[in-house]
Amino acid sequence: RWKKSFPGRPQRRMLLLVNPCSGTGRAIARCRQIVLPILEEAGIEYELKVTERQNHAWEMVQSLRLEEWDGLVIVSGDGLLYEVINGLMARSDWEQAIKIPLGIVPAGSGNALAGAVNHYTGHKRVMGDNLLTHLAFLLCKGACRPLDLVSVTTSLGRRLFSFLCIAWGFVSDVDIESERFRLLGGARFTLGTLARIASLRTYRGRLSYLPTSIPGDRAAAMAAGRNFIRSATLCGQSDGPKLAGRRAAMHRNMSDGALVEEMGLAGKWESTDDWDGSPPQEGYSSSCQSPDSETPPFSGIWQLGETVQSPDPVINRTFMTSNGGELGGKADGPGLVYGPPDDLLPFLDEPIPQHWRQEENDYVLVLAIYQSHLAADLLFSPLALPDDGIIHLWLVRAGISRRALLRFFMALARGRNLNVDSPHVVHITARAFRLEPLQPGGIITVDGEQVEYGPLQAQIHPHLARLIVG
Ligand code: ADP
Ligand code: MG
Incomplete structure (x- = not known):
């Protein structure tokens, strides 16, 4: 725990939460060597807290005194931010708490949001310490942009708040199965992707969604009475x-x-x-x-x-x-x-509203993403913005050849997947959806963290949080 203050000057104050176990385990060192000197240069007061275990950050934000901080900065991967957001939403004063400006400094293995923020600022793609330095610089500039959150209801009735993605099939399999290669950093995903293409599997499921192009859904739900x-x-x-x-x-x-x-x-x-x-x-x-x-x-x-x-x-x-x-x-x-309240969703065990759309298929992957990046180097949804109120659904349906899939992932790495012309790859924009796995045994992740396997549904809540984008 380190503190730096500049007595007598009205300064911005940032609370930094650092996960010593994220990524390749160098978050604290990177923070000291790169992030803190930049903050000091900018005259930003900070306090740095190191998380000691899973859920520690969740607990810490329960008692966080909002008025003391101008920003809450996560020095880790996306997992720690997910924990913090859910911690803030669990507070009695969630409506204010979730408005604290949230910053991210990439020190994890995924770092999707950091890659996305870098992209939103129009900066060229950078990785590693360059990305970290850029994000620290953006913290100093300090401007905020609204951040949409997606409310997720799981089969156990849990409600989670997500800022990044919900994944089933290929993407979540790679994410969770590659955990054991953590020491490789981001390379774990490349390795996992190749391994998964080699042993490709598909999942039967039903996807229902509320397309953004249909207006008046709220009124329709109310009319349903x-x-x-x-x-x-x-x-x-x-x-x-x-x-x-x-x-x-x-x-x-x-x-x-x-x-x-x-x-x-x-x-x-x-x-x-x-x-x-x-x-x-x-x-x-x-x-x-x-x-x-x-x-x-x-x-x-x-x-x-x-x-x-x-x-x-x-x-x-x-x-x-x-x-x-x-x-x-x-x-x-x-x-x-x-x-x-999730005003667009029926109960999970009830039929979907009539104006929703539905399909049943075998999928290689179903990905709901609301940021541009799925990892710092994976521009999955080039059109996504943090505050557009849209869930981008990406479906890869069964029948795609391994070659086409490999081409798809190579296009992804360059942010060109919108150009992939395959009948098996589908992009849909929605405001709410329901996903029902129709076969047992699989992995579903929310923001890269595994959740209970089973039906789930989600809707977007535009502009619920705030993101420091510089
Ligand atoms: P990465 O991108 O490397 O996975 P994350 O930020 O996603 O990094 O963190 C992974 C997980 O580590 C999160 O679920 C978080 O709760 C957990 N975590 C946080 N602090 C600690 C700690 N001190 N020891 C072990 N796990 C921790
Ligand atoms: Mg993670």
Whole structure:
């Protein structure tokens, strides 16, 4: 932990979070040798904190005093930023917290966002220490640009916030399978790609999406008239390592027109009722009371037949109200959260709206990406901007030859994949989508981190965060 301050001068202050294990493990050294001297030269005050374990950054941002910092800078790969964004979104004051300017200095093995920022500034493609130096320079310039976030709902009902991509098939396989070659840095992806082309496999799945070209989808969803909430998910952990016992989050999948706000509750939760695990009966109602006296009781008005479900191993239970009964917390109490409602999405177990499109296919890969780069040297979606409100869906359908696939990846490396003229390669722009794997066994990643395998859906929330782009 290092600090540098310039007493008496009004300065910008940046908090740097460094992951000593990212990339080839040289983040701290690179930070000291390259980043800190640049910040000092620019007269920027900083404090540097080294993460000690996975989820440490998530925990640190819970107690972060927003007013003390002009920027939160991740010196790592994309994984640490993903953790930080989800940490900020788990705060009771997420709406302000997520507006803290976020910076990235590439010290990981993926570094997609750093490559993208470099690209957005119009700078020529650079790699390694040159990229790192450029990004440190952009921090000093300090201008921000809005950053879209994508809200992801997984099969377990978890809600995640993603800034980069959701991948299934080829891309996620390479990402996760090449973890053991970490010491190679970015070269691990090249090696993984070649290995995967050699042993090519396909996945059957169904993809549904809301194309951006159809206007008025929000109005249509409202006209469909589902104005009640049917399911909700307690997605916090009462004392699991991730949430450090401090927060239970209430997240509901809501349809348009839902009357009740998203809610979450701080505190270590215990249920005060004596539910025995049997299916809820007519007339059942439930409430939760935190043993932590600072937290208000969990109560509120719910609609008939609502289900409140928790995948959390500690809380692990389902509640159902059947009498418009009480469950929830005062919406204005402390610690009530959780991100903007997903107004474009039905529930994950419900049919897609009629104006969505759908296809069922065998895929080599399905990639939803909302930045230009998938790695510092992989310009996957040349048209993507951080604040265009668009999810770029890239599909590579089965039937593509190994040669064509190799050509596709070589074009990618040069950012020319839009020119690839193959009936098997498809580019779609959407605002929301649902992905349903139709065969068992596979890897899905969100921002390069593996999540539970199964159906998931996502929608974009334009301009939710802010990104330092210089
Ligand atoms: P890379 O691009 O090299 O994968 P990331 O930034 O994606 O780098 O980080 C990879 C993972 O390392 C993240 O999931 C993060 O939570 C985890 N992590 C952060 N700090 C530590 C640490 N001190 N020890 C081990 N893992 C850590
Ligand atoms: Mg990573």
